[in-house]
Amino acid sequence: MSSNRDIDTLIDLMARLPGLGPRSARRAVLHLIRKRGLLLSPLADSIARVAATARECVNCGNVGTADVCDICTDETRANGEICVVEDVADLWAMERAGVFKGRYHVLGGTLSAMDAIGPEELRIPRLLDRIGEETVGEVILALNATIDGMTTAHYIADQLGDGIRLTSLAQGVPIGGELDYLDDGTISAALKARRVL
16 A cells, blocks of 8 residues: 555545646646645645535526625626626636626527537526516627537627627637637637627
8 A cells, every 4th residue: 555645645636627637737746835834735725615605596507605706796886888708717717808898698508519518517597587577688798719619609699689789709719719718818819809799
């Protein structure tokens, strides 16, 4: 039996994180062990707290520590704009850019016939409910410029009909690009140059 079993398990778990392979995970774990008091213990405590308290916002799908996230409860953001994104990473990318002052809706993915993902597997029905419940003047589709993203955008546009101003991000977002990988300036330019679908 290996005396390093716990360390090996930590390395294996770290290697499963996006952007980390086995070698990077080993280096990260070794660094954490060397900085045990400064990094490892606080990190372990923080992970335990997040594991116990993190939840999905019942309104928009954002991740936070309350049933309704800070963005949804912020009355200054109730300006009639809802920005629809694929996942929480995209929401966080938009927030980093600091240019959107409305509220969000996280779909949880995109429609995909190949993967058998329909509207009911996503948060599209909740989006339609929100538009009926809230005073919404504009829905901004900030979906990734992929085939599935475009298919989802067209489906949402069909469901909304003509009663709501519907826009999408414009210049700055390359075809096949994903919001989480774009810089803040690109996201800002794309949001400012959005167009009606």
